[in-house]
Structure formats: structure tokens, C-alpha cells
Amino acid sequence: MRTARRAQIIEAAIDTIAAEGLARASFARIARTAGLSSTGLISYHFAGKQELMDEVVRLVAAEFAAFVEERRDAEAGPAAELRAFIAANVEFASKHRTRLLAALDVARAERKPAFQVDLPGLAGLLRAGQRHGEFRFFDVDVMAIAVQSVLDGVLNRLAADQDADLGAYTEELATLFELATCG
Amino acid sequence: MRTARRAQIIEAAIDTIAAEGLARASFARIARTAGLSSTGLISYHFAGKQELMDEVVRLVAAEFAAFVEERRDAEAGPAAELRAFIAANVEFASKHRTRLLAALDVARAERKPAFQVDLPGLAGLLRAGQRHGEFRFFDVDVMAIAVQSVLDGVLNRLAADQDADLGAYTEELATLFELATCG
């Protein structure tokens, strides 16, 4: 099936980027990772390298969004939801380090904010908290960027130090933003 | 003079990376930017592409550190100092977007934390605040990463949207971390 091959190649691209870095993720190396005998197959299934890279970002962003969405509990109130959001982020970053790392590499190289899709949701959550009176009045966009950035930074730390204490990060960050938002 | 040419080439590298992206910052393009007649001249002045890239990061990191250092006021107390640190960061990012962007591109591609040199200083500041009783007890390393990451995120935003309101960012972030640290 067309879709299966595409998926296989995307996976190989992710693995290659994570293992060797974006700069060394050539079609040749991706094909080798995928066990394909020709780079021609990649060109056949993707319009160009750009499309393959776009798909890498798109796939991981979708997985990420789904993962986070699953762990939301809209009825728990904004503060609890923010904590859940942070926990879900750290958990995803920890469980799918490779995928996230690859997607961020690509997104950064293209100078696009990694998972733009996510930001509106996060901003909405923050705005809701302000309406409920649970959050103080801050610039929602700046706070959203802040949350996003900090989670990004944690991922980088996880990339460098695989044995970092996951639970500790979650607690520290949840507290940090609890204080920062609730004033 | 040796130093002048090296500096010129480093500047051209910075401009090229900022304008075209790290992936497209070849010796040919850097030489063109610098107005050199040959890529050979770059190789003459630098041991290899790696050295040139290292110098880009080193130069900007040094400028950045000096800029921030100048704006410190050690006698103002940790909280005020943290605020000054954040302000200096945002100001540098705003005034030297191009340079910072280029340096971060390189540092990220090498999967090295961008300006690692800075982190110890920041961590020291945070620890001092805790000793003074001005800051609550948080994990200093996580908080340092958080500050760093958020400033990183701001830079990215600045890269995308050149007209962002600088003062607003500074105020928002200063408040954010004031709350987060003082508890």
C-alpha cells in the first residue's frame, strides 16, 4: 500500500534525523535506515525532500496533539488543566524523544515554530483561566510561548541527559507556572 | 591583517546563516556575501568549516555575555538582578537578532545548548537569591533552563515577527519569573 511505504519512509527519516542529525539525513542514509535498496523509492513516494520533511513534522505534531488532548480534563478547571498539559508534554517528550527531537530539528531548520498547531489550544486554556478568575491578567501569547519554550528546553535537556528525572521536572514546572499564572 | 579578515568572514557567515539558513550557508555563499573572490580564502583563514562555525558561536556568545554583564547590578539584590538579566536578554535579542539567530542555528544543529557558558552564572544568581531568602526553594537547574528556554522562545518569536513589542515582552517575562521564583 502506498500509505504503508510512505509511513515506513517517514519513520526511517525520523530515526535517521534523530541518530545522525538533520544535516546528515540524506536520502541515501534514510533509505539505508529503511532497508530500501534505492533512494529512487523515496523520490517516487514524495514529491521532494521538502515534502518528506513536512510530513515528519506533520506526523509528530499530530501524534503530540492527540497525546496531549487525551490527557486533558476540561472539567478540572484551568489551573489543573495547565498542570495536566505540562505533565502530558513532559511525558510525551520522555516517551517519544526520538520523534520529537527529529520533528523539532526540522521545524527549527525551517525557522517555523515547531508545533504552531498547539499554541492556539494552549492560549485558549490560559484565556479560560483568566475568565474564570483563576489566573491573573498576563499577556496570553507571551505566557503560551513561555510554556512552550520551557517544555522545548526540557526536551533538549532530555536529549542530552537521557536519565534526567522526569517526575521532578514535571513537578518543578507545574509549580513554576502555577505561581506564574495565579499570581 | 589576519584578525580583520577572519572577523569579516565570520560576519559574512553570520549574515548568510541569518539570511539563508544554516543549511544553505556554504563557503561559496559566505564568500559571495563577504565579497571574496574565492572560497579558498575561507579555508586559508579557518582550519575548516567547523572552526568557522565555532567562531560564530563563540563571538556572539561573548558579545552576549558582555552585553548582559554590563547591565548587571549586583548590589540591587537577586530579584532585581534577575529582572535586569531578563531585560538585558530581551534587549540583546532585539538589537542583535541576526547575530543571535545565526549563533543559535549553529548551536542547535550541533545539539549543544546554545550558550552553555551563561547557565552557570544564571544558576549562581538563582542560588544567591535562595540564600538571601528572597527566592523560594526550587530546583535551580530547572529554573535556569526555564529562564534560558523562555528567552530562546522570545528570540524565535522576534525572528518571525520583527515588530513585536519589546517592552511588553520584558515586563511580562520579568513578572512571570518574579512570581515563579518568589512564590
Next chain:
Amino acid sequence: MRTARRAQIIEAAIDTIAAEGLARASFARIARTAGLSSTGLISYHFAGKQELMDEVVRLVAAEFAAFVEERRDAEAGPAAELRAFIAANVEFASKHRTRLLAALDVARAERKPAFQVDLPGLAGLLRAGQRHGEFRFFDVDVMAIAVQSVLDGVLNRLAADQDADLGAYTEELATLFELATCG
């Protein structure tokens, strides 16, 4: 077919080395000789220049060994066999000057004895002759080197003077070593 192209490139390499010298046998010139449209094709078929050069030596050494082997007559006795060996060498050098010249160029540049593979066989022949009592007692290794070197020298002469009298060389050398070995 993979093998055919490789063979074609090896042949082109041999011709180029023989015609222009090893130092000028670049991929570009080899590709031109072979009628290829790109040096990239050479890189596609060989892991690197080293591999191509190794194959040049390996191919010619194999042809040479086969040629000599065919002309051996183990039942004729060591003295006659040595003569046959010398004759085969001169004949090969004469008939395949180009190939031998190229292979020796490469082997020499790498400071490896040209056809090391051959030496053991030659040494064996000499030792057999000593056991049979047909040869006097000399240092087998030195004599092997001597035979090899003289044949090398003849090739060089043949390279410079294409019209040299083949038969005369064979006779002279056969007599020379007959006397030298039989004492």
C-alpha cells in the same frame, strides 16, 4: 550491470594512469577517458579513490598471476621452470605494458611491493630447486627480490623504449639467472 561498469572504469583508470601518469589520473580525467558524463558515477561504483586504485592493482596482479601460471611446467624441473617464469614475465610485460605500468605506478606510490602475491610462488620455486640439488645455496628471499626487480627494470625499459627486442631480453635474463642460481 554493476560489474561491467566497474570493469569499464577500472580499464579507463588503467589507460589514464598509463597515458598521463598516476598524479594526473584524477576522477575527472578517468571519467573523460571512460566516456562518462560525471565523476559522480565513479564514486557511485567505488567507495573511494583508494578502492578504485586497489582494484587496478588487484586486477592486473590476477591477470599477471594467471598468465604466468599458464606457462608453468612443473615437471620440467626447477631450472627450466625459472626460465619459463622469466619468459612469461617478459612476455606479459611486453603484451600488457599499459596495464602493468599502471599497476606498478599505483603499487609504488603506496610503497607496497608491487605483486607481493607472486613472491611466495617464486621463492617456492627457488627452494624446490635447492632441494633438488639443481640450484646452489643462496638466500632465497634475496634471489626472489632480484628476479622480481630485474623484471621490474625490464618493464621500465619497455615503457621508455617500446621497440626493445623482447626475445633478446628473455634470453639474456634467462641465462643471467641460470648462471646465478646454478653456480
Next chain:
Amino acid sequence: MRTARRAQIIEAAIDTIAAEGLARASFARIARTAGLSSTGLISYHFAGKQELMDEVVRLVAAEFAAFVEERRDAEAGPAAELRAFIAANVEFASKHRTRLLAALDVARAERKPAFQVDLPGLAGLLRAGQRHGEFRFFDVDVMAIAVQSVLDGVLNRLAADQDADLGAYTEELATLFELATCG
């Protein structure tokens, strides 16, 4: 003095060729070996790389010829003189391995018989031996090439195995050619 600098550069060229191989003996490396701070100086003192290489061969060939000449004893008779010639050759090769190796590398790359200058002298010696009746009638040119080639081969062996037994080689080769010439 002009001559002194030239000599210094030639020596550096010899050392570089011997140490790194002809292919890697660039002006840059030769200048480094010589302790010069610019390759420009080499170009100033030599019309081109060709001239420098020619001088390497010329110098060593002259030293070699002088060395051999000193050890000749024209009154000892052709056979003894040939033995002395061989001994002198092996001795020179052993004492000045580096220089000889470099010169031969250059000469071979240019497909010129290494020390053509020497051959006439050797041929004369052989011819004299035939006139005296001490040598049998062989083709003088072939025998001269043979002697030369064998000594070449010995040098190569010495290059690979620095601890080879010098005296043994001399004895073996002297005997070899005594038998070969006297018949």
C-alpha cells in the same frame, strides 16, 4: 645566500617526500618541514615545482655518483670493481635511505630511469670486463639494467624493513652477479 636557501628547501622536500610520500609533498608541507612561514619563498627560489623536483633528483644522483666513485678501485680488475660497485650501492642505500627513496619516488613518477647518469659508467665497467676476458659475452645494456634494478629492489626492501641485514645483501648480490657475469 641564495644557494643556502635553495639547499635548505631541497632538503625539506626530500624529507617530506620520504616521510609522507610524493603525492603529499605539497609546497605547504615542504615549507612546514623547512620551518618556512610561506610557500611563496619556495616559488621565489624555484621556477616551479618541477624545478624543485628536478633538483631533488639531481642532488641525490650526484651524491650517489660521488659516493660510488670514491669506492671504485679501477686497478682491481673488472670483477672486483663490480663487487665494489654493488657494495657501494648497498651501502649508500643503507646510509642515505631517506634521500634515495625520495629521489626514486620523483624519478619514477616522471617515468625516467632513476639515475640514468650512472648507467653509462656501469656499462663501461661491464664492457671493460668483457674486453679483459674476465666477463662472458652478455648484452651489456641488459646486464646494466639488471644490476641497477636489483639494487633498486634492495632499496625498496630496505625501505620496508629497516633492520634488514646489510652485509648479507651485499654478499648475496655480489655472488649473484659474479656468477652471472663470469659465466
Next chain:
DNA sequence: CATGAATGAGGATTCATTCAT
């Protein structure tokens, strides 16, 4: 669909040589 050969542009780097100082 898949293969592997082919293409040609572009990559960093090394080279001998020139020249102003």
C-alpha cells in the same frame, strides 16, 4: 511498485603560484 544506474550541480578543501608590503 521497486530497482539501481546515471546525472550534474554543489559541497569543502588543497594546490601552486602571484604579489604587495
Next chain:
DNA sequence: CATGAATGAATCCTCATTCAT
């Protein structure tokens, strides 16, 4: 004389992409 900067051609090699089979 000596220096070191500059030049531009040439080096091997990798790349994404195309195409016949």
C-alpha cells in the same frame, strides 16, 4: 629576501532527482 594574504583551478565526494527496466 621574506612574508602572508590572495587567487582560481582542481581535487574527491555527496547530493536529490530522473529514468529505463
